[in-house]
Structure formats: structure tokens, C-alpha cells
Amino acid sequence: MSFEVVSQSRCFNGTQFVYRHISQETGTPMRLAAYIPPQAAKGKVPVVWFLSGLTCTEENFTVKAGAQRIASELGLILIAPDTSPRGEGVPDDPEGAYDFGLGAGFYVDATQEPWAKNYRMRSYIERELPTLIAENLPADMERQGITGHSMGGHGALTIALRNPGRFKAVSAFAPISSPMHCPWGEKALSNYIGADRSAWREYDTGALIESGARVPDILVDQGTADSFLDSQLKPQLLEEACVKAGQPLTLRRQEGYDHSYFFIASFIEDHLRWHAQRLA
DSSP states (O other), rough: OOOOOOOOEEEEEEEEEEEEETTTTTTTEEEEEEEEOGGGSSSEEEEEEEOTTTOOOOHHHHHHOHHHHOOOOOHHHHHHHHHHHHOOOOOOOTTTTSSTOOOTTTTBOOOOOTTTTTBBBBHHIIIHHHHHHHSOOOOEEEEEEEEEBHHHHHHHHHHHHHHTTTTEEEEEESSOOOGGGGGGHHHHHHHHHHSSGGGGGGGGGHHHTTTOOOOOOOEEETTTTTTTIIIIIIIIHHHHHHHHOOOOOEEEEEOOOOOOHHHHHHHHHHHHHHHHHOOO
């Protein structure tokens, strides 16, 4: 099904769209934001995906990161999907917690009830949405990059590692480096996937790298003043896995930066230039 335009706004000589469509994977309406740069008027251009973190929708990155200016200069389409299914009948955390359920799909395909019917964000991002983008937008799907923040950084890294060759550039901002070894990840994976921790490995960056998955290189920025650094994000686990496996990684610890979109806005230009060089 084609995208329905929810809104569109002129932005740095391109257009910022928000689209809506009915997802076959989640069984719900889904929204996504897409910035189309001016270069797309002359033909297909590269695509960079941004996967957002806990509590976010397609709006957070779109309005807070300040990415459109540099995407316009570099000629990049920016795709920002929602982070979970939503709508009537979609289950949420029974206690209303922010770190599970609505806004917290964790980019997995749930296998446990009541989550399995709707929480299929892995298949939505890996299979359904790329097809729709190729059919509806001026996107060169042979030149794709992927990045994300926090839960979305976990999503970007694991999706790239599970789909070798699809993404020519991979980066992340303050990713959940090992969901198998932090409270956010343990809660999400045990509820969505079940108690068998071996089934969690396909959703853990370090485990995927340990099992032989590779991408050409990875750029990660992590703020040293991030309140989630030691308890949830644990970049040292990513660093250790990459060193042990010989997976190229540039991990930059940014002094004094926290977990907010002020951090993302400060370094989004670096990331988009990293992607553009590899998508040229």
C-alpha cells in the first residue's frame, strides 16, 4: 500500500514529509518521517535510516536533531520510523512503564503473547518498510546507511549485522550495546522473546559479532555524562567484542555530553558525513 501524506513542509530546499500506512507486519497503522533532499528532483539518492529510542515516535529525530540542513547539502534521504506499533488493541506495559510496550518495540519480532501479534518491528524495518520506500520514494536502495540512538542504536547495529551487505554505512549514538546484559534489554527480551537466553543472541550486538556477523566499520558516539552509561549502555562491551573479533569500530567518548537530543544534534553532522562518504 502506498504512503498517505500526513504533512509536508519545505525545508532547506527539500521537503520534510510525514507518512502514514497500514503495516502488514504489525497489523496497525504506522507513521514515519522522510526528508527528501533537493537532489532527488533529478534522480534517486542515497538513504540513511535513523532508529529512535525509548518513548520516541517518528517526530523526535525529525524536529530535534537538526539533520535536514546537512542532509540537504549531502543529498541524503532521511527515514525516521516509529519505535513500536500503536493503536486500539495494541498491548502496552501493564504497569505503564516507559521502557516496555508502546514506544519500546526494541526492533525485535516478539514470539510471546500478547506481544507476538503486533510487536514485529524487526520484520517491519528489515522487510516491509524497505519495499515500501523503494516503491514510493526516490531512494537508491543500493546505497543505504543506518544509525540510531539508544534503543535505536541497538536496532541499527543488530539490523546491519543481520543483513550483511545491505548497509554500506553503520553508526550509532549511545547505543544499548548489549541488551542481554542490562535491565532495559533483559526486561524487553524476556517479555517479547521468552526466558531462553540463547534466543536473545540475534538481538545482541556483541553476540552477533561473536557469532561471526560483520559490517565494514562502525562509528559510535557516547557521552561521558550520560546517566545511563554504566547501568544500561555499557559501550565497553561493544568495544571488547569488536576488538576480540577484529570488527572495525570507532568509539568516541564525548566529554560532558548526556543522553539527550542536544548530544545527537551536536554530532549528527559528523555521522551524516560519515555515511555520505561511504554511500557516494
